[in-house]
Amino acid sequence: MKNSYIGQAWLVIVLSLCFGVALAAVQxxxxxxxxxxxxxxxxxxxxxxxxxxxDGKAETIGGQTVYRAVDAxxxxxxxxxxxxxQGFADVIELLVGTDKDVKQITGLYVLKQLExxxxxxxxxxxxxxxxxxxxxxxxxxxxxKTAPKTDSEVQGITGAxxxxxxxxxxxxxxxxxxxxxxxxx
Amino acid sequence: MTDEAKKEExxxxxxxxxxxxxxxxPGPHAFxxxxxxxxxxxxxxxxxxxxxxxxxxxxxLYTVIQLVICMVSALLAETLFTxxxxxxxxxxxxxxxxxxxxxAFSLPAKAxxxxxxxxxxxxxxxxxxxxxxxxxxxFNPAMLGRAFVMIAFPAFLxxxxxxxxxxAIDGLSRATPLTTLKQLGQNTGLLPLFLGTTNGSLGETxxxxxxxxxxxxxxxxxASWEIPAGIVSAVxxxxxxxxxxxxxxxxxxxxxxFSGALLFGAFYIATDPVTSPLTPRGKFVxxxxxxxxxxxxxxxxxxxxxxxxxVLIMNAVVPLINQWTIPTPxxxxxxxxxx
Amino acid sequence: MSNDxxxxxxxxxxxxxxxxxxxxxxLGICPTLAVSNTMEGALTMAGAVAFVLICSNILVSLIRGLxxxxxxxxxxxxxxxxxxxxADRFLxxxxxxxxxxxxPYIPLIIVNCIIIARCEICASKQRLGxxxxxxxxxxxxxxxxxxxxxxxxxxLGFGTWFGKxxxxxxxxxxxPEIWSNWVIMILPPGxxxxxxxxxxxxxxxxxxxxxxxxxxAA
Numbered sequence: 001m002k003n004s005y006i007g008q009a010w011l012v013i014v015l016s017l018c019f020g021v022a023l024a025a026v027q028x029x030x031x032x033x034x035x036x037x038x039x040x041x042x043x044x045x046x047x048x049x050x051x052x053x054x055d056g057k058a059e060t061i062g063g064q065t066v067y068r069a070v071d072a073x074x075x076x077x078x079x080x081x082x083x084x085x086q087g088f089a090d091v092i093e094l095l096v097g098t099d100k101d102v103k104q105i106t107g108l109y110v111l112k113q114l115e116x117x118x119x120x121x122x123x124x125x126x127x128x129x130x131x132x133x134x135x136x137x138x139x140x141x142x143x144x145k146t147a148p149k150t151d152s153e154v155q156g157i158t159g160a161x162x163x164x165x166x167x168x169x170x171x172x173x174x175x176x177x178x179x180x181x182x183x184x185x
Numbered sequence: 186m187t188d189e190a191k192k193e194e195x196x197x198x199x200x201x202x203x204x205x206x207x208x209x210x211p212g213p214h215a216f217x218x219x220x221x222x223x224x225x226x227x228x229x230x231x232x233x234x235x236x237x238x239x240x241x242x243x244x245x246l247y248t249v250i251q252l253v254i255c256m257v258s259a260l261l262a263e264t265l266f267t268x269x270x271x272x273x274x275x276x277x278x279x280x281x282x283x284x285x286x287x288x289a290f291s292l293p294a295k296a297x298x299x300x301x302x303x304x305x306x307x308x309x310x311x312x313x314x315x316x317x318x319x320x321x322x323x324f325n326p327a328m329l330g331r332a333f334v335m336i337a338f339p340a341f342l343x344x345x346x347x348x349x350x351x352x353a354i355d356g357l358s359r360a361t362p363l364t365t366l367k368q369l370g371q372n373t374g375l376l377p378l379f380l381g382t383t384n385g386s387l388g389e390t391x392x393x394x395x396x397x398x399x400x401x402x403x404x405x406x407x408a409s410w411e412i413p414a415g416i417v418s419a420v421x422x423x424x425x426x427x428x429x430x431x432x433x434x435x436x437x438x439x440x441x442x443f444s445g446a447l448l449f450g451a452f453y454i455a456t457d458p459v460t461s462p463l464t465p466r467g468k469f470v471x472x473x474x475x476x477x478x479x480x481x482x483x484x485x486x487x488x489x490x491x492x493x494x495x496v497l498i499m500n501a502v503v504p505l506i507n508q509w510t511i512p513t514p515x516x517x518x519x520x521x522x523x524x
Numbered sequence: 525m526s527n528d529x530x531x532x533x534x535x536x537x538x539x540x541x542x543x544x545x546x547x548x549x550x551l552g553i554c555p556t557l558a559v560s561n562t563m564e565g566a567l568t569m570a571g572a573v574a575f576v577l578i579c580s581n582i583l584v585s586l587i588r589g590l591x592x593x594x595x596x597x598x599x600x601x602x603x604x605x606x607x608x609x610x611a612d613r614f615l616x617x618x619x620x621x622x623x624x625x626x627x628p629y630i631p632l633i634i635v636n637c638i639i640i641a642r643c644e645i646c647a648s649k650q651r652l653g654x655x656x657x658x659x660x661x662x663x664x665x666x667x668x669x670x671x672x673x674x675x676x677x678x679x680l681g682f683g684t685w686f687g688k689x690x691x692x693x694x695x696x697x698x699x700p701e702i703w704s705n706w707v708i709m710i711l712p713p714g715x716x717x718x719x720x721x722x723x724x725x726x727x728x729x730x731x732x733x734x735x736x737x738x739x740x741a742a
Contacts, residue, residue: 011590012598019606026610030617037620088487116707119339161345162487297701311717337708340700 041111042067042082042095049097049107050078062181069097076100083174084112088162090114092123096171098137102179107130108171119165128157128164132171137179139173222319226279228407229453232398233286236449239381239391242292243356247294248387252286254298258305259285261400266314280319284308287327287453291446291493292334293347294357300341304330325460328493333495344489347384361385362444363489372435378443385445388453393417399452408456411465415472416451416479417442423480443517447479450492460500467503467510474506514522529650532657539661546669546719547726551637552599553651555629556670557715561681566674568622572615574663576607577639578656584647585655591648599711600643601634608633625694676718681709 006013046056046069053069060066067080078100084093092115097107109122121130131154135141143156143165154162230360240248263281267274289305308330316322335342344364349357359365361384362373377383381391389395402408424441442448455461455475475495482491530538545551552573559565580603584591591599612630615623617671623630633639642662647655679685683695683705708714 005578008592009595011587011592012595015587015599015602019602023606023609024614030613033617034620037616039547041620116339119343119707287721299703311652336713339707340704382569493644505721512541 030168041075042080046080046097046107049080049095049109050099051106051117052077056080062178063183063185064178066178078106079178081174081178083170085166085170085173087113087166088115088120088160089109092163092166094170094174095169096132096174098175098178102137102175102182105132105135105137105175108167110167115163120160121158122157122160122169123163131155137175140176141168143168190385222278222280222477225458226283227409228405229283230286231278232407233290233388233453235394235397236290236388236391236453239394240387243354243381244294244387245354247354248289250267251289251292251294251296251301251387254301255289255292255305256282256285256435258302259288259309262306262309263314266310270314270318272390275319277374278319281309284313284330287388288330290449291327291331291386291454293342293385294354294387295346295349296338296341300334300338303337304334307333320459322408322459325454325457325496328454328496328500331493347386351452356382356384356390359384361489362440363483366433366436366444367427367483367489370433372433372440373444375437375443377499378440385442386449387450389446392447392448395448395452399448402452402456406468408452409458409461409465411462411468412449412456412472412475413448415469415474416447416455416476418473419476420447420480421472423477427484441480444489446481446492450475450496452480454492455496455499460503462503462506464507464510464511464512466512467506470510471499474502492506529646530654532654534659535646535650535654536661539658539663539665540668541665543662544665544669544726545638545662546666546673547723549638549641551641552666554632555636556719557577557616557671557712559629560670560673560715560718561677561710562625562688563671563678563686565625566620566670568615568665569629569671570663572608572611572626573633573638573666574638574659575611576604576633577642577663579657580604581609581642581647581655581659582652584618584643585650585652596644597640599639600648601705603643604639605634609686629665638666648703655675672722673715673718676722677709680702680706681714 023135036132043056043168046053046067050069052071054072056067056069059068064081066172067082068076069078069080071077079098079102081096081098084091085094086092091112092110095109095111096105097109098105110129110131113121113123115121131148132141135154136152139152141152141154142154143161145156148155154164154168237248237252259281260276262381263276264274276370285305288308289301292301292304298319308326311333312324312326313319313322331342340346344361347357347361347364348359362378365371365373373383379392381394383390399413400410403413420441421438424438428436428438446454451472455472462468475492478495478498479491482488482494488494539545541548543549546553546556555569555573559569582601583603587599608631611633612623615626615630638694642658646658650658675685678687679694683693683697684691685694687693695705698704706714709718
């Protein structure tokens, strides 16, 4: 017995079993809370992204998960499109809010970014993000260095041209893709 | 001054005191007493005069303010850190002044006071004294200080920090030549680049001033001509090749050479005797490396200019270059042992 | 197994300064460098490490008589991995913001050398009391190391101290002509520079106190 494999390894086996059971219990107990945390991160932003929206529910349109924003009475008021793309330092993840005909952008939220602190991370600031409110969704937005003159212009961040250009690029791509997906429905 | 020379200087009085002993010391037995650290450093300061004049003409009072901040902080840092290490304080050799001046000339005119001050303290403290003082440092102290402040305060040293739209000085309201080329594809005339009526770091704008000061340094042998020669030939070769393959209208090899910090870096920064290779051949290789890296960073990275990073990267390679270029000793090749 | 070696109290004191994990053993450098740009991140990381270290030291000390020498590292890793996973899930459930901030560095505690080193050096050889005191001492030492680095980095990098939780501003917000935050302190190079300088300060203090002790003895 002493020299058999079981004799050598029984402690490891017993420990693995105990830990497995313990981890399973922890996971079962905490998973709903973790999932709701994750969901709140996205759904919780919907009222600020689409005017009049109170809640949202996930849907798959054109192979892409989007959120249908509904008001307190359950009326469809807009869409929230998750989008991601390469920034200056790392991948940027965004939520883009649009009205229900995807004619107008109603808001922008940055879920995840690792841009240069003090420069590129200005993309998370309210002042810069609010520029995207009521921009047209059917023409691509462009970055300018000066105050915007036309409807589809967004002023870039001084010293963080690449970060601001990336965000606009991601928004344009996501909106364009979603618009054609909706049109095909 | 080499270590051996220093040792010999220290040993000499002792030998005299113990009179009839035959004194045999390792070479060099004859060395120029005029080639002291102090003389070399003041040579560099003298060579910076044309750069200072051009900068004063272009940026007015900003030059003076930035120079005073950097040089005073560099002297303070040198005193403080050498005192902390209980080493004799050697401010009089002028090396801290040179580091401060070169750092100041590599900053934008409008950089706030703490950029120069923090840069100087990092340059002297982390760049030099930590390694054991002058002669022991691996990296060019001024460039190390600049790299630190560039990452610490990107808003004041990035490409956009150079542009001050409401400045009273005409030059400051435009983007730097390399930035306009990179972002807008516009070219700057050769004459403004040569004379220095463009925007840029304080010391880099005028190619003429850098050439004048650089020629003086090379003639005095304070700087080795092989390094600037290597840098210029590498940049010219790559720029020439690019112009031949994909010509940009109105942008020539000369534009590439005269714009940015290239000439300033080639003559004043890369030639630092402590952080460049020992042999002439090694120096030329070092120069080629810096030039190639500058072009790589200018053309393929997000930065408009790359002299600082190029010099720092090549500094790290210097021990390797020294290994490659060990000169043949007098008397012929050492025969390799057969195994 | 015999129970010689340092007493529980010695283990506790050693962990805090004389054998400080960050400044003396230079272990656990990955989280030390990665999450020390805010006090909140540093404290959460130190708390998670303390939880894992104490739990695994207790467990390993209890089963030390059953350990097979050639399988001990496997048992240590298994134990640590289990407790790290528990800590990670708890953070994700109850401190979601911190969990997002610390990202992969919580699961990476599994490979944090402090814990496996303490299991090997102390818990697998000594009684429960010594193992617990050792874990607490080392955790405090790690927390001290992390918080000292995070203090420097957060104050210079953001101008705040406990900015996310308590909102204390140390350096008043000023116009860019007067003062500005050092972005380099938020980024990884700032971690290396701060760690190096603080380690220098620690060595300097120790050299001085050693000199003072010698002077007293002589």
